[in-house]
Amino acid sequence: MPSDEWEPQRELTVAEYKEENENFLKEGFVPVDIEEDRFGATLRFGGVWLNSNEEFTTEMKFGMKDLMFSNFYGEMADRDYRLIDLEAYETNGKTRYAAIWKPKQGEKVRFCRGLSKEEFGRVSALMEVDGFRLVDIEGYNVDGQLNFACEWVSLDEKQLSQFAYRIMVDEYYQKNAALANDGYRLTDIEVYEIGRGEICYA
Structure with a gap:
């Protein structure tokens, strides 16, 4: 919308990201995208915040372990929210999740994670036939194996x-x-490794 305001930030430490998010929330902005990258051993975060004239609201959590993410996903589904952004990243040898949800507006949703490349292809074909869009x-990689969450x-x-x-x-x-x-x-857009440093896009 013409009156919407957007604020992107990048290359933030965890502490800086938390501080920026709190400041944006106080100004009426909500997170709509979160991205993680690594510079050497240091995690960096980026994001996009929206201040909408249509009272657009979201809810975000990051640093979630596997079980925590599953539980919170269920909680948000019970509250009639749907996922709009998911980021999986590695820290201290463990996979962590960051995610953003928004209230549903009558649409049906489907979510899968831990899919292999072959499983993702099969599930995507079924979803397309059933009238869903990605x-x-x-x-993301877990124990050296490529996984997809969608x-x-x-x-x-x-x-x-x-x-x-x-x-x-x-391509x-x-x-x-x-x-x-x-x-x-x-x-x-997603960029991921498929082995030996080879990068692919989705």
């Missing part, structure tokens, strides 16, 4: 949706340009 994808929501009548994964950087630019020419806009 809204968030996260590729959220799907029901496709509105007037919507079309496409996704691609396991594509190289040149990504070509795919993005072709879809943009066909009237699509990018809603989520």
Whole structure:
């Protein structure tokens, strides 16, 4: 919307990220995206905050262990919220999760995590047939194995949706340009390793 305000931040330590988030919340902004990266041994966080004229609200948690994430996901589902962003990252040899939820608006949702590449392909095909669109994808490694976590929501009548994964950087630019020419806009991007430092895009 024309009156919406956006604030991006990046390369923040955990303490800096918490402080920025608290400051933005006081100013009426809510988090809509969280991203983790690593510079040497140090974790850095980035994010996007939105101050919307439509009273858009979200709820975020990060640093969650596996069981904590499962429990909180269930709690948010009971409150009729849906996931809009998930980040999985490694710290001290353990996988941690950061996630953002927003209230549902009548849409149906599906969520899976811990999917192998093959399982992700099969589940995605089923979701497409059942009228769902992929809204968030996260590729992450656990014990050296690539996993995917994904959220799907029901496709509105007037919507079309496409996704691609396991594509190289040149393929990504070509795919993005072709879809943009066909009237699509990018809603989520993920970069992940598939082994030996090889990077893929989704």
